[in-house]
Amino acid sequence: MIQKTVIQISDVSFSYPGKQALFTNISITLKKGCFYLINGPSGGGKSSLLRLINRLEDPTRGQILFNGNPIASYHPPLLRRHILYIQQTPSVIDGRIRENLLLPFTFISNKDLAKPNDKRLLTLLKNFRLDGIRLDDHAQNLSVGQLQRLCFIRGLLLSPELILLDEPTSALDDESSRIVESKAEELCLTSDKTVLVISHRKFKPEKIVPKLLHVANGRVKEREWNPV
Amino acid sequence: MESSIIDIGLGQLALGLLFILIAGSASLYHSLKLEKDLLTGTARTFAQLFLLGYILKFLFKIEDYSLVLSIFTFMILFAAWTIYGRVKEKQISFFLPVFFSMMLSFFFISFIVTAVIVGVKPWWKPQYFIPLGGMIIGNSMNAIAIALERLLKELRTKRYEIEMKLCLGADYKEASHETLKNAMRAGMIPSINAMMAVGIVFIPGMMTGQILAGADPMIAIRYQIVIMVMIVGATALGTLFAVLLVRNRCFSKGHQLLLRPGNR
Structure with a gap:
């Protein structure tokens, strides 16, 4: 079966203003329904690669295509809804859990999406082992690990096609990490989503064979997955 | 008397x-x-x-409106330059947006005050237009500087939160709405506080001057009231325009936050 290309990065170079080049002429193809693990040294550009894909940054040269069209041709808020990037440091607004989960639905570009009801939200919280939490609790009172899961759930409510996870388990204990990792795998398996995960941890997917992207020295190399 | x-x-x-x-x-x-x-x-x-x-x-002897307006423009140019020097920001240039917002809002308010409220004829009579304009510029300049400092600082410190909203499908206006509100409030609060305290905590300098010059206190307070509301109006308008235009410059067309942390 030929897998559809979701993201095509062609000859992309990138540098932050006034800084040395982070990427020089990188080209990668991301396929629909595939699971990518990204590794590489700190400061090597792993997060910047994700930021380029959801257009939080623009390449200094080259082009990125999403479903065959340049990402610059999409309305940025809509593009980011389809290519969801979840930051490493979980960020919430000053408010209750419900307000935080429904935050995306207050934005104009998401007005066409059906707002989930409390029942659905509670089920999702339970699925991520956050069942002790009430929707009326204040988000600020959650631990970093709980916030990380909350932000993951909030993103999934947008039904993105492509999910970019920046160290989603950095603040989680082993058990919670396993839940998040297995959810990420499920997204790929059951919903045919493309998932990219930056992970320092020894992340060993159990249900799927991931592809490995090694980001270092201004290059991105696709490598074979070696679980050892 | x-x-x-x-x-x-x-x-x-x-x-x-x-x-x-x-x-x-x-x-x-x-x-x-x-x-x-x-x-x-x-x-x-x-x-x-x-x-x-x-x-x-x-x-005050000038009888040419274009000269009076040139002086008014020069005063605003100088005020915009003062703000530019005070708000330490290197990544984005905001001199022109600040100048235009001040020009537009201050001219509008000064015109309303001299032409409509005080009823000076002609409206640009330098004896009224220049000192009133000067009071607006002097007071609102501080408000704009405070608002811009707050805006730029918060866009940096709340970068994570703003980008989180952008990532969830917010446009740049939605993502920075809270910051914009906080900046506007910070700029406007001093002139609102001044309205609260006037006449109780302090007797304004302009009113004192008029009374010393022999004016009836009841006339002096009317002028003072006009000045106070005029300053609040000019502050609100000037701050709003300046903050909106400068915020615009902090984001790219791709709704990306251009301000980098620690790179002021």
């Missing part, structure tokens, strides 16, 4: 310097090392105000 002002002679003015001597002695006695500053301050007060007096005498 006395109708004309008592003139202060040069000798009497010199006598006023005794107050500076008192301050100077205190500085010497307590080794505050403020004598030099006191001396320069006094000299500058004399020189600057005498110069201003001569300039105003000259200005």
Whole structure:
């Protein structure tokens, strides 16, 4: 079966203003329904690669295509809804859990999406082992690990096609990490989503064979997955 | 009530310097090392105000509206430059947006005050237009500077939160709405507080001046009320335009936050 290309990065170079080049002429193809693990040294550009894909940054040269069209041709808020990037440091607004989960639905570009009801939200919280939490609790009172899961759930409510996870388990204990990792795998398996995960941890997917992207020295190399 | 002002002679003015001597002695006695500053301050007060007096005498004779408006524009240019120097920001250039917002809002308010409220004929009569304009510019300049400082600072410190919203499908206006509100509030609160305290905590300088010049206190307070509401109006308009235009410059067309942390 030929897998559809979701993201095509062609000859992309990138540098932050006034800084040395982070990427020089990188080209990668991301396929629909595939699971990518990204590794590489700190400061090597792993997060910047994700930021380029959801257009939080623009390449200094080259082009990125999403479903065959340049990402610059999409309305940025809509593009980011389809290519969801979840930051490493979980960020919430000053408010209750419900307000935080429904935050995306207050934005104009998401007005066409059906707002989930409390029942659905509670089920999702339970699925991520956050069942002790009430929707009326204040988000600020959650631990970093709980916030990380909350932000993951909030993103999934947008039904993105492509999910970019920046160290989603950095603040989680082993058990919670396993839940998040297995959810990420499920997204790929059951919903045919493309998932990219930056992970320092020894992340060993159990249900799927991931592809490995090694980001270092201004290059991105696709490598074979070696679980050892 | 006395109708004309008592003139202060040069000798009497010199006598006023005794107050500076008192301050100077205190500085010497307590080794505050403020004598030099006191001396320069006094000299500058004399020189600057005498110069201003001569300039105003000259200005009030002007009968050409284009010249009056040029002076008004120059004053705003200088105020925009002052803000530009005060708000330390290197990544984005905001001089022109600030200048245009000040020009638009301050001209509008000054025009309404002289032409409609006070009813000066012609509306640009320099004796009214320049001092009123000056009061607007001076007060609102601080408000705009405070608002911009707050805006740029918060866009940096709340970068994570703003980008989180962008990632969830917010446009740049939605993502920075809270920051915009906070900046506007920070800019406007001082002039609103001044309205609360006026007449109880302090007697405004302009009103004092009018009363000393022989004006009826009831007329002086009316002028003062106009000045206060005028400043609040100009502050609100000027701050709003400036903050909106500068925020625009902080984001790219791709709804990306351009301000980088720690790179001011």
